Amino acid sequence: MPEELLRIDSLKTVFHTEAGTARAVDGVSFTVGRGETVGLVGESGCGKSVTALSIMRLITDPPGRIESGSIFFEGRDLLSLSEKEMRKVRGNEISIVFQEPLSSLNPVFTCGEQIREAIALHQKLGRRESRERAIEMLRLVRIPDPEKRYGSYPHQMSGGMRQRVMIAMALSCQPKLLIADEPSTALDVSVQAQIIELLAELRDSMDMAILLITHDLAVVAQMAERVVVMYAGAVVEESPVRELFASPAHPYTKGLMDSIPRLGQGLERLPMIPGTVPDPLELPQGCRFSDRCPQRFDRCAVEPPLFELPGGRRARCWLRCGRDA
């Protein structure tokens, strides 16, 4: 296990809406080691992105609020930093790449200018030097003809190119942790693979950790070392990636894996998890997954804790209570 870089401890982020209080992230804990890639997996609306925004402290308040918990980054609790100190962390030590590369770039400035600005925010460089750094970053993310592309506007570039520009911006100050929030979801399938490959290469050459947020288990299998599975605002399973795919410990994880199409499997219909993610405004009593779970039994009326399993695994399911231990 590598040295610890990020530790999230019982993080609770809520949104106060007119309809009530939505518990988007409800007591989430996990760690990311130095240089490690952790996949954060779950359906839409399970709290993955809110967790990411909480780490960056970019939750819009109101209506959102980080209610309790702590986020330790290199031993410092990010939640206790002032806004000014936090700005020095953002983009410099922790960066984030968003899902939608078109709207994440400012339409009125050239891509190069925007990378240059990201550099200038944290490094005292002259105009020419920061421009050269920006071109270097464009080259690093494999944009052909970077000198020329420096002057291109976002709308003149393809989705994959724009995501490369976003990655260049995020990595321009060599962060220790990159949060990639569905970095390839909005792109064509062939481009998705390129972006994931690029991220993996850059991770190795720059020695940074990645928190990879996705609902695509194939991407996780390709890149991550460890996986954290979230459901309805809580961690339901945590496991090294190999063991997770070999034997999912939580019925929800199993359901996710069964719903991936496989080549050569002559099924007429893919199995799917019945029902939908519970409304964060009214989470069910007991186990959050119980009303969709094929294996539910009487103990599920009480919410299970995260059971420690051998091999550094954890699972929030009564089926794992006492077994394997």
Place this chain on the structure above:
Amino acid sequence: MSAGRSLWSAGWLRFRKNRLAMAGAVAVLILYLAAIFAPLLTPYDPVSHGHLPEMRHQPPSWQHPLGTDKFGRDVLTRIVYGARVSLTVSFLAVALSVLLGSLTGAVAGYSGGIVDAVLMRIVDALMSIPKLFLMLTCIALFSRSLLLVTVLLGATGWMGTARLVRGQILSLRSSEFVSAAEALGARGGRIVLRHLIPNTLTVIIVSATLKIGLIILVEASLSFLGLGVPPPTPSWGMMVFEGREVLLDAWWVSTFPGLAIIVTVVAYNLLGDGLRDSFDPMQFT
């Protein structure tokens, strides 16, 4: 911005194809050139009173294409010099009101919450004061000058811009590139100046152009009421006023400055409409 086909150059291509807008732009350009080079265009003095009595109220002729007024001064000369007043006052007043309005609107829209509420209530309060009476009071209290008129017109005209910009910023505020800039560690002020205002610039310019026409009219009304720029400096509104008594005998004294006002306002409105059609991003979405 150097390379690439930006929003600006794409908009310019659309603008050039719009004939009415181009006519407006050319007319505005000619007006400014005439105002700047007024001494080269006409041999007469716009303010001198030392003319012979028989020079007064001369009808249009080759010497005086637009006739002379009650002091024997050339009407065309006074219109050209009067353009200096109208164009300068309206341009500076609009510049001031755009500056005040966009900053207030941007800060209100970006900050939200209590800051937004307070600023917008101030805007509401100022909007509910009748502008003309406020200006009349101020002009009565202080001595009349070009500067006072400009500042008054600017300071009473920014609230609409503030609302417009605030609305724009509110919709941009939640866009992902703002989150992305925040995630890179940019400060609030930087986000407003670098990311939000540049994206509302086209809308601001369009509304400013349309507003110039309105300000020219208000300035003319003030001058007509004798509260504008002090005489003998020629201004269009005052010239219309001065010709009022002799409208039947010497129609040219009022009519031509009035036409000048109409032409200028129409030219600015054509230009503003054309700019909006070519540059306002809302038109294409």
